Amino acid sequence: MNKYVPLTLEEQDYMLNKIGVDSIDDLFSDIPLNIKRQDPLKINESMSEIEVRQWMKKLSDKNANLEDYTSFLGAGSYDHYIPSIVRHIASRSEFYTSYTPYQPEISQGTLQYIFEFQSMMAELTGMDVINASMYDGATATAEGAMMAVRSVNRNKIIASGTMNPEILKVLETYCHFREIELEIIPVKNGKTDFEYFNQMNQDVAAVIVQNPNFYGIIEEMDEIVVKAHENKSLVVMNVDPISLGLIKSPGEYGADIVVGEGQSLGIPQSFGGPYLGFIGATQKLMRKMPGRICGLTEDIEGKRGFVLTLQAREQHIRREKATSNICSNQSLCSLMAVVYLSTMGKSGIKEVAEQCITKANYAMNTLIETGLFKKAFDGPIFKEFTLVSSIDPKVINEALLNNQMIGPLSLGKYGDDLSHHVIFAITEKRSKQEIDAMVQVIREVAK
Amino acid sequence: MRHGNQLIIELSKEGRKGYSLPKNDIENLSADELIPEKMKRNTQPDLPEVYEVDVIRHYTNLSNKNYGVDTGFYPLGSCTMKYNPKINEDMAALDGFSKTHPYQPLSTVQGSLELLHDLGLKLSEITGMASFSLQPAAGAQGELVGLMIIKKYHEERKDFKRKKIIVPDSAHGTNPASATAVGYDIIEVKSDKDGGVDIEALKNALDDEVAGLMLTNPSTLGLFEKNITEVSRLVHEAGGLVYYDGANLNAIMGICRPGDMGFDIVHLNLHKTFTTPHGGGGPGAGPVGVREDLVEYLPVPIIEKKDNLYWLNDEKPKSIGRVMHFYGQFGVLVRAYTYILTMGAEGLRRVSEAAVLNANYLQSQLKEHFHLPVDAFCKHEFVLNGTDGLSDVRTLDIAKRMLDYGIHPPTVYFPLIIDEALMIEPTETESLETLDQFVQVMLKIKKEMEENPELLKQAPISTVVRRLDEVKAARKPVVKW
Incomplete structure (x- = not known):
C-alpha cells in the first residue's frame, strides 16, 4: 500500500471479481512472457517522506544558492527581483494541476491568464500577436526561424554572430535537421557587422538579431530592418523583455517576428529551467505561428469567455501538415510572468529597466577605473557588459566565490582570443554596496 | 464581483x-x-x-474558474491526470535547486548534477535503455530529438535514401508533426481490427527508404501490442529504427520495458507517468533514452562523472547538437526524481497494476451500457464509442454534460480510428468510490440521452460560462486587449 494509491486488498479482490479474473497478473496476460519481468527494477526501495526530505536536502545543500551568494552572472539567466505574490498565485493547485484548457467551460482561469499574458507581451513588444508561450528563448528563436521560412518560401536564415552562442547552437541543430541553410553574420566591435548586408541575396528568409546582444550592447536596429526589408526578408528580433521598459520595441523598429526568453519576468533561475520562451508576430503572419493562441469570444448567452483559437494550425488537427509539432506551452511560467507584469505594472517595468541600466553602467565604470579592465567593445549597454580583464578570469571568479559572490561569465570556452573576456550582468537587485564590494575583492586579487 | x-x-x-x-x-x-x-x-x-x-x-x-486534479476526477485518456504529490513541489522549491544559475562554477552545483545523473540512471533501468538525455522540454520535443537521432544515425551510415517514417493511424498527432519537422515524409499504416499494428500492412510499407517506425505501446486504444517483438524485428530487418512514444508508460512500469521489446529510442512524459503537474499546459519534460550504440548521438551537454566530480561535456562530435538553451526543465526533473525516490521499484510496479486494475474495472462496469469497439482486457485506459447512434446526441454533448456533474470529461474524438471516441483513463490515484460515482454519472447521462437529448445539447448549464463560440473566435481573432 502507498499513500498515493488508495486500493485496499479487499477492494482489489472485489474489483477482480467484477472484472471476472482471479488475479492482477491475468490482466497482463496479453504481454508476451519473453518480455515480462520476473525481477524487480534495480532502483531504490520506496522511501518515507522524512527520508525523501533528508535525501533531497542533502543534495540541495551541495549547491551554492543565490540567496546566500550575490550574483554577477547572466548570459541568458538573470537574478531579478521576484515579488512574493508570484509564488503564491503559481502555487494555487487549481492552476498547476489542470491540463491544457481543451474544455474551456471549466478552464476560464487558465484561458484568461493566457489572454492577459498575450496582451501584456504584445504591449511590451509592440507586436500584434503573441502566442501562449514556448519552451524557452532558444527554441522560440528556432521556431521563429522555421516560421519565417514557411512564411516567405525561402530556405536560408542569417543570424547575427552577436547572439548568445547557446541560442545559435540550438538554431543550428533545428536548421540542420530541417534542412534550412544557416549563415552567421560576422561580429564587428561587439555588434552585428553591417557590411555583411550588402552581400545578402534573394534566398534569405529572415535575419535574426538579438537586442541587447550577447555582449550586452544595444544594436543599431534601424539600419538592419531597412536592409532586410529591402531584400524582402523578414526581421526576427530576440529581445530581453526587461529592456523593453526603456528600449525601442521590436514593433517600433518594424520587426516581423519577435522571440525571446521571459525568465526575467518573475521566474526562478532554477538551474536553467523551466523557463518561458515567447514568440509573436505582425497580424499578417498570425496564421503562420506555431503553438497555442488564446482568443476572446462569447458563450451562447453572450457572456465574455476565452478559447484556444486558430487550432487549424496545430498538430492534433493537422497532423503532418501542422505549422509546428509543439503541443504544449509553458503555461505555469506564463502565469508567473502575468502576475509579475501585473504587479510591476506600467511604472515598475520602467523602473526596473532604469535601475538595471544605471547600475550596470556604474559597475562598468567602476571596474574600468581600477585599471584592471578595459572595455571590450564600444556602444551603449543595458544590463550586461563585456570587459577584457588583465587578470585571469579564473582567478577573479575563485576570489569572488570565496567571498560568497558568483562572478562574471568567462568567454574562454567560446574562443582562444576571448580567454580574458568576461561578461558581467547587473540587475536592479544589486546595490551600490554590493557592486563596490565585488570591485574591492578584485582589487585585492590584483595586489 | x-x-x-x-x-x-x-x-x-x-x-x-x-x-x-x-x-x-x-x-x-x-x-x-x-x-x-x-x-x-x-x-x-x-x-x-x-x-x-x-x-x-x-x-x-x-x-476558482479552473478545474484541476486537486478539484476532482480527471479521467482524461492519454494524459494520465494522476495526483501531483505536494512534497515534489516543496523539493523543487528548495533554495539549492530553485535559486541557482545554470553557469555557476561546477563545484557549486554538484548536488543538481548528481540528481540529474542519478535520475538518468533510474529512467534507464525503468525503460531498459542504455542512457538518457533529460533535456527535451516536453513529449513533442522528445519526439523531435528522437527523430533527429534517427536521422543522424542514418546520416552517419551514409544511408541518405531513408526519407520516410511509418506512423500507425492510431498515433498521437504529434508523431507525424514531429517527423515532418525534421524533414521526413509520413507513411501511415492502418490498424488491424483489434487496434494493433497490421503486420501485413507494415510489411508492405517497409522498404529501404524507411528511416523508422513510431509507436505507442500500450497503444492509444489502451491495448498492449502483442506482436511488438515481431514489429521491431521487421523494422530492424528493413534497416529502420523503432521509436517508443512513452505517453502510456504508466501501464507497464516494472512489468515490462520498451528496451526489452526491441525499441531503440524512447521518450517519456514525466508530467504523465512521473506525477509532475501539467501546469495548465506545461511545463512538462520529455527525456529521451537510447540503446547503447545511439548514445553518442544524444544532445549535448552530457553529464559525466570524473574523479568524483560531475561535469557537463559539450564536446561530443557525433551529438545531434544542443536542443535547449540550458539543461532542460530542471525544476520538473527534481519533482520526478522526488516521486521515484518516494515510490521505489515496488511502488512503481504497484502504480501500474492499480492503474490497469482501475481501468479494467471501469471498462467492465461501462461496457454493458456503452459500445466498446475492441472488447479485450485493457491496460491503463480504454476507448468507448460514446453514442452508438441512439440519437443525434454526440460524444461532445456527453462530455459537456459531465461538466454539470463536476467531472472532467474523458478525451473525446481520439484516437481517430474510433467513431465518437470517449477515451477513459482513471489512473491509479483514484479510489473505488470515485470510480463507482463516475459509472453512476455515465449511466445517468445515458438515461438523459434517451429521455431528454435536448438537455445534453444545451449542456453545460452550471459552469461559469456556457458553450463558447469557437467559430467566432477563429474568424476574427481577438488575441489581446
Whole structure:
C-alpha cells in the first residue's frame, strides 16, 4: 500500500471479481512472457517522506544558492527581483494541476491568464500577436526561424554572430535537421557587422538579431530592418523583455517576428529551467505561428469567455501538415510572468529597466577605473557588459566565490582570443554596496 | 464581483502600484542619458496599474474558474491526470535547486548534477535503455530529438535514401508533426481490427527508404501490442529504427520495458507517468533514452562523472547538437526524481497494476451500457464509442454534460480510428468510490440521452460560462486587449 494509491486488498479482490479474473497478473496476460519481468527494477526501495526530505536536502545543500551568494552572472539567466505574490498565485493547485484548457467551460482561469499574458507581451513588444508561450528563448528563436521560412518560401536564415552562442547552437541543430541553410553574420566591435548586408541575396528568409546582444550592447536596429526589408526578408528580433521598459520595441523598429526568453519576468533561475520562451508576430503572419493562441469570444448567452483559437494550425488537427509539432506551452511560467507584469505594472517595468541600466553602467565604470579592465567593445549597454580583464578570469571568479559572490561569465570556452573576456550582468537587485564590494575583492586579487 | 470577471487591465487606475523596489543608489547616472535617442522607446506599454490586493484577488478568482486534479476526477485518456504529490513541489522549491544559475562554477552545483545523473540512471533501468538525455522540454520535443537521432544515425551510415517514417493511424498527432519537422515524409499504416499494428500492412510499407517506425505501446486504444517483438524485428530487418512514444508508460512500469521489446529510442512524459503537474499546459519534460550504440548521438551537454566530480561535456562530435538553451526543465526533473525516490521499484510496479486494475474495472462496469469497439482486457485506459447512434446526441454533448456533474470529461474524438471516441483513463490515484460515482454519472447521462437529448445539447448549464463560440473566435481573432 502507498499513500498515493488508495486500493485496499479487499477492494482489489472485489474489483477482480467484477472484472471476472482471479488475479492482477491475468490482466497482463496479453504481454508476451519473453518480455515480462520476473525481477524487480534495480532502483531504490520506496522511501518515507522524512527520508525523501533528508535525501533531497542533502543534495540541495551541495549547491551554492543565490540567496546566500550575490550574483554577477547572466548570459541568458538573470537574478531579478521576484515579488512574493508570484509564488503564491503559481502555487494555487487549481492552476498547476489542470491540463491544457481543451474544455474551456471549466478552464476560464487558465484561458484568461493566457489572454492577459498575450496582451501584456504584445504591449511590451509592440507586436500584434503573441502566442501562449514556448519552451524557452532558444527554441522560440528556432521556431521563429522555421516560421519565417514557411512564411516567405525561402530556405536560408542569417543570424547575427552577436547572439548568445547557446541560442545559435540550438538554431543550428533545428536548421540542420530541417534542412534550412544557416549563415552567421560576422561580429564587428561587439555588434552585428553591417557590411555583411550588402552581400545578402534573394534566398534569405529572415535575419535574426538579438537586442541587447550577447555582449550586452544595444544594436543599431534601424539600419538592419531597412536592409532586410529591402531584400524582402523578414526581421526576427530576440529581445530581453526587461529592456523593453526603456528600449525601442521590436514593433517600433518594424520587426516581423519577435522571440525571446521571459525568465526575467518573475521566474526562478532554477538551474536553467523551466523557463518561458515567447514568440509573436505582425497580424499578417498570425496564421503562420506555431503553438497555442488564446482568443476572446462569447458563450451562447453572450457572456465574455476565452478559447484556444486558430487550432487549424496545430498538430492534433493537422497532423503532418501542422505549422509546428509543439503541443504544449509553458503555461505555469506564463502565469508567473502575468502576475509579475501585473504587479510591476506600467511604472515598475520602467523602473526596473532604469535601475538595471544605471547600475550596470556604474559597475562598468567602476571596474574600468581600477585599471584592471578595459572595455571590450564600444556602444551603449543595458544590463550586461563585456570587459577584457588583465587578470585571469579564473582567478577573479575563485576570489569572488570565496567571498560568497558568483562572478562574471568567462568567454574562454567560446574562443582562444576571448580567454580574458568576461561578461558581467547587473540587475536592479544589486546595490551600490554590493557592486563596490565585488570591485574591492578584485582589487585585492590584483595586489 | 469586481475581481475575476474583468480583465486585470480593466482594474487599472492611474497612480496605483503593486511593487516596491529599493531606492536607486546610483545617483550620478541617469537612464535617460545612457541610451541614444534613436534607441529609446517612444510609447509606454499599456500595462495595468494595480496594487497587490487587486492582483491577489484577481488571480485567486480566476483560479476558482479552473478545474484541476486537486478539484476532482480527471479521467482524461492519454494524459494520465494522476495526483501531483505536494512534497515534489516543496523539493523543487528548495533554495539549492530553485535559486541557482545554470553557469555557476561546477563545484557549486554538484548536488543538481548528481540528481540529474542519478535520475538518468533510474529512467534507464525503468525503460531498459542504455542512457538518457533529460533535456527535451516536453513529449513533442522528445519526439523531435528522437527523430533527429534517427536521422543522424542514418546520416552517419551514409544511408541518405531513408526519407520516410511509418506512423500507425492510431498515433498521437504529434508523431507525424514531429517527423515532418525534421524533414521526413509520413507513411501511415492502418490498424488491424483489434487496434494493433497490421503486420501485413507494415510489411508492405517497409522498404529501404524507411528511416523508422513510431509507436505507442500500450497503444492509444489502451491495448498492449502483442506482436511488438515481431514489429521491431521487421523494422530492424528493413534497416529502420523503432521509436517508443512513452505517453502510456504508466501501464507497464516494472512489468515490462520498451528496451526489452526491441525499441531503440524512447521518450517519456514525466508530467504523465512521473506525477509532475501539467501546469495548465506545461511545463512538462520529455527525456529521451537510447540503446547503447545511439548514445553518442544524444544532445549535448552530457553529464559525466570524473574523479568524483560531475561535469557537463559539450564536446561530443557525433551529438545531434544542443536542443535547449540550458539543461532542460530542471525544476520538473527534481519533482520526478522526488516521486521515484518516494515510490521505489515496488511502488512503481504497484502504480501500474492499480492503474490497469482501475481501468479494467471501469471498462467492465461501462461496457454493458456503452459500445466498446475492441472488447479485450485493457491496460491503463480504454476507448468507448460514446453514442452508438441512439440519437443525434454526440460524444461532445456527453462530455459537456459531465461538466454539470463536476467531472472532467474523458478525451473525446481520439484516437481517430474510433467513431465518437470517449477515451477513459482513471489512473491509479483514484479510489473505488470515485470510480463507482463516475459509472453512476455515465449511466445517468445515458438515461438523459434517451429521455431528454435536448438537455445534453444545451449542456453545460452550471459552469461559469456556457458553450463558447469557437467559430467566432477563429474568424476574427481577438488575441489581446
